[in-house]
Amino acid sequence: MLIDVTRSLFIGLGQNALIFVVTMILALPLGLCVTFGEMAKFAPLRYGMRTFVWMIRGTPLLLQLFVVLYAPGLLFDLPFRNRILAALIAFVINYACYFAEIYRGAIENIPKGQFEAGQVLGLSRRQVFTHIILLQVIKRITAPIGNEVITLVKDTSLARVIAVPEILMHATEYTSRGLIWPLFYCGVFFLAATAIVTLCFGRLERRLTRAFGEEPM
Amino acid sequence: MLSVKNLCKNFGDYIAVDNVSFDLADGEALAIIGSSGSGKTTILRLLNQLETLDSGKIIGGPCGLVFQDFNLFPQYTVLGNLTLAPRLLKKPYDQAESILDQVGLLEKRHNYPSQLSGGQRQRVAIARALMLQPAVLCFDEPTSALDPSTTGEIVKVIQALKGRQTMIIVTHNMDVCSSLADRVAIMEKGRLRWRQKA
Numbered sequence: 001m002l003i004d005v006t007r008s009l010f011i012g013l014g015q016n017a018l019i020f021v022v023t024m025i026l027a028l029p030l031g032l033c034v035t036f037g038e039m040a041k042f043a044p045l046r047y048g049m050r051t052f053v054w055m056i057r058g059t060p061l062l063l064q065l066f067v068v069l070y071a072p073g074l075l076f077d078l079p080f081r082n083r084i085l086a087a088l089i090a091f092v093i094n095y096a097c098y099f100a101e102i103y104r105g106a107i108e109n110i111p112k113g114q115f116e117a118g119q120v121l122g123l124s125r126r127q128v129f130t131h132i133i134l135l136q137v138i139k140r141i142t143a144p145i146g147n148e149v150i151t152l153v154k155d156t157s158l159a160r161v162i163a164v165p166e167i168l169m170h171a172t173e174y175t176s177r178g179l180i181w182p183l184f185y186c187g188v189f190f191l192a193a194t195a196i197v198t199l200c201f202g203r204l205e206r207r208l209t210r211a212f213g214e215e216p217m
Numbered sequence: 218m219l220s221v222k223n224l225c226k227n228f229g230d231y232i233a234v235d236n237v238s239f240d241l242a243d244g245e246a247l248a249i250i251g252s253s254g255s256g257k258t259t260i261l262r263l264l265n266q267l268e269t270l271d272s273g274k275i276i277g278g279p280c281g282l283v284f285q286d287f288n289l290f291p292q293y294t295v296l297g298n299l300t301l302a303p304r305l306l307k308k309p310y311d312q313a314e315s316i317l318d319q320v321g322l323l324e325k326r327h328n329y330p331s332q333l334s335g336g337q338r339q340r341v342a343i344a345r346a347l348m349l350q351p352a353v354l355c356f357d358e359p360t361s362a363l364d365p366s367t368t369g370e371i372v373k374v375i376q377a378l379k380g381r382q383t384m385i386i387v388t389h390n391m392d393v394c395s396s397l398a399d400r401v402a403i404m405e406k407g408r409l410r411w412r413q414k415a
């Protein structure tokens with residue numbers, strides 16, 4: 001029985017892992033694009049992007065999953081058949097916006113003098129960003145991004161509301177047959193995943209601290 | 218040689234720099250003193266193109282700037298701070314070690330800014346500005362972030378440049394003024410007045 005349940009949960013976990021990995025790979029860079037949009041000199045782009053981010057951050061991811069799944073069908077008569085794809089789109093957009101806010105906060109908090117010191121030395125805006133600002137931004141964002149990523153681990157189970165067969169969905173199938181413990185067993189999988197993420201980000205933070213010649217705490 | 222003609226800069230309707238003109242001969246050191254808010258930093262920022270001028274002309278350059286609060290790059294070592302810009306600009310940078318030696322920081326070349334004292338950071342900032350061989354090197358209150366004993370350290374470094382490097386030094390410190398400057402100008406509400414050196 002235990003082996004049966006474990007196997008079933010692992011199959012579900014595959015879907016969570018897929019959502020997690022794809023969201024990380026796409027949303028981290030996409031978030032930077034959103035940040036550049038939010039900080040653009042061109043006002044319509046800036047305001048458009050900020051409004052979009054506000055809408056995404058101001059509504060539940062749960063709702064966004066439904067919107068991505070149903071909106072194409074309602075608006076263009078093109079129903080979404082691929083549920084996992086719908087989930088991936090919703091997750092990537094949602095997390096890109098959260099990441100973007102973290103990036104923007106970090107960039108805006110870099111002292112103005114860092115940009116100016118680069119400029120006075122004759123570097124271009126791009127050189128200043130890639131060689132001076134970027135690593136400082138990365139150092140500042142690791143902790144908040146780490147928090148977001150832990151939330152992502154847990155959020156992946158939201159995909160079941162649009163019938164993506166992720167781990168919790170597998171577990172609740174047992175529940176409907178009167179077996180409760182697989183549901184609690186799920187928690188172990190999430191704990192293991194968040195532990196790994198926490199460890200990875202902890203290491204990254206220590207490495208960055210060393211890269212700035214500071215004493216690790 | 219630097220020639221500044223009728224420099225003006227407003228922030229909104231506030232006149233920060235009001236029709237400032239001066240010439241600087243090669244190797245000359247000019248000190249600018251004046252009360253807070255009189256526009257000293259703004260002049261240096263105009264010379265270094267950190268602000269756009271409303272009117273006037275700047276002939277000569279390029280300038281370099283040593284910031285009041287150093288603005289070293291925290292992720293680079295001392296040596297990295299010096300060589301970053303010349304490397305990216307495909308200019309020579311093998312003079313870095315001799316410049317560090319000049320400011321007395323050769324043995325700290327592999328340290329990070331976070332591992333240096335205030336005076337050492339300021340010396341790195343000066344060395345970094347010297348790397349690109351600016352025609353005019355500007356200092357914005359080079360000693361105001363330092364305690365009096367460290368001030369002497371920086372004065373010595375700047376003194377060693379005297380005669381070889383054209384300089385503009387904004388300062389509140391009269392000792393810095395008298396020991397470093399060939400000429401002293403007083404900034405007052407955006408205008409520049411000359412003071413004969415005693």
Ligand SMILES: Nc1ncnc2c1ncn2[C@@H]1O[C@H](COP(=O)(O)OP(=O)(O)OP(=O)(O)O)[C@@H](O)[C@H]1O
Pocket residue numbers: 228231233251252253254255256257258259260
């Ligand atoms: N970016 C800006 N926007 C608006 N006003 C500014 C700006 N920069 C400077 N000012 C104003 O211009 C005036 C001159 O400023 P500046 O920094 O040049 O003074 P300062 O002589 O360097 O003073 P301090 O001795 O305190 O450093 C000040 O009144 C300041 O408020």
Ligand SMILES: [Mg+2]
Pocket residue numbers: 257258259357
């Ligand atoms: Mg000033």
